[in-house]
Amino acid sequence: MAITASMVKELRDSTGAGMMDAKKALTETDGDMEAAVDWLRTKGLAKAAKKSGRTAAEGLVAVKVDGGRGVAVEVNSETDFVGKNADFQKMVAGIADVATGAADLDALKAADMNGKSVEQTVTDAVAVIGENMSVRRMAAIEGSTVVSYVHNAAAPGMGKIGVLVALDGGNEELGKQIAMHIAAVNPASLSEDDLDPAVVEKEKQVQIDIAKESGKPDAVIEKMIVGRMKKYMSEVTLVNQAFVVNPDVTVGQAAADAGATITGFVRLEVGEGIEVVKEDFAAEVAKAAKG
Structure with missing residues (x-):
């Protein structure tokens, strides 16, 4: 598959990787954007994998x-x-x-x-x-x-x-604080039990590939994966996230301390997951003028 400049730019924008790294990732994965993101993460070249679609609506x-x-x-x-x-x-x-x-x-x-x-x-x-x-x-x-x-x-x-x-x-005050946390941090799910198993497995495989790049023994890699998946869960599941109101405790612990359970x-x-094609305004005007 031909790798275009626009594909390289899209991958760079979504991962923060360098131009040549982005091009190589797309070449290695035959232009598969999602696989290219994972390839960059495996090589430690992606600054951040943006998982949600661009908000446009x-x-x-x-x-x-x-x-x-x-x-x-x-x-x-x-x-x-x-x-x-x-x-x-x-x-x-x-x-x-x-x-x-x-x-x-x-x-x-x-x-x-x-x-x-x-x-x-x-x-x-x-x-x-x-x-x-x-x-x-x-x-x-x-x-x-x-x-x-x-x-x-x-x-x-x-x-x-x-x-x-x-x-x-x-009470209402606790609920409002948790709601504000959710608005700011955007957890993927309430707990580990609610996460899509396919998403968890994919993340685990990415972490295994990253760990293997280190060249460490399998026994060490297994321990690394346990720690990294625990960190992953603390980032994407609400009850395991550090509470923005008090980062010393998790959201789940803060609720428990107040005698509550988040159910x-x-x-x-607005516009979450919707992607709109960006028009080239100059080209659009030129096209209209010719018409």
């Missing part, structure tokens, strides 16, 4: 708690300007209200909102506001205590990042 995430149930809804727009529009914000708040009684995203889109379905309400708003919009995601959580938090709030209960935390025991969480960030 705009809009708002709204959170709503009703008793022991909380919902988070992401409504996308084309520009950030629309996210600041009062009519758009009012619509998003209304969708979040409806979501408290919806089982899932499909049920939410079909649910009644002031005499029309949520989906039709959004379609009508597109015609008025002039931008494409969509209800992209909905997530719900239940628990004895459910606390919500919004980061970069554009209006009450909505912003760029919405978090819900479910607790058994504890679940939801974190939605």
Whole structure:
């Protein structure tokens, strides 16, 4: 497969590796971007493997708690300007209200909102506001205590990042602190039990390959892997992460000290995982002029 300059740039941007290292990684892996990231990590040449897609879409995430149930809804727009529009914000708040009684995203889109379905309400708003919009995601959580938090709030209960935390025991203040931690650190799962086994196995294999590069005996490598996987779990699982409020304890320990157990969480960030092709503005203008 031909390795293009744009492929090399993409790999450099996502890993911080040098140009020649990035090109070699792509050559060694026949242009497979994900495999190239792992190759660089194995060789110790990747500064950071960015695992999430680039955030490109705009809009708002709204959170709503009703008793022991909380919902988070992401409504996308084309520009950030629309996210600041009062009519758009009012619509998003209304969708979040409806979501408290919806089982899932499909049920939410079909649910009644002031005499029309949520989906039709959004379609009508597109015609008025002039931008494409969509209800992209909905997530719900239940628990004895459910606390919500919004980061970069554009209006009450909505912003760029919405978090819900479910607790058994504890109080609102603890829940808010944990929710703020989740917004900032973005854990992959609640605990080791909730992690995708395939993701864990892949990380373990990467660490084994890195350790083998050191040339140490297998017995030493086995001990190295145990330590490195423990560190990995402390980075990606909520209960094992160092608590941002008090880094001397883990989030799980902080909850236990307060007589609480974290039973679940939801974190939605606007545009998370959506990748938009970047246009060459000069080329676009030139093309339009020729037309």
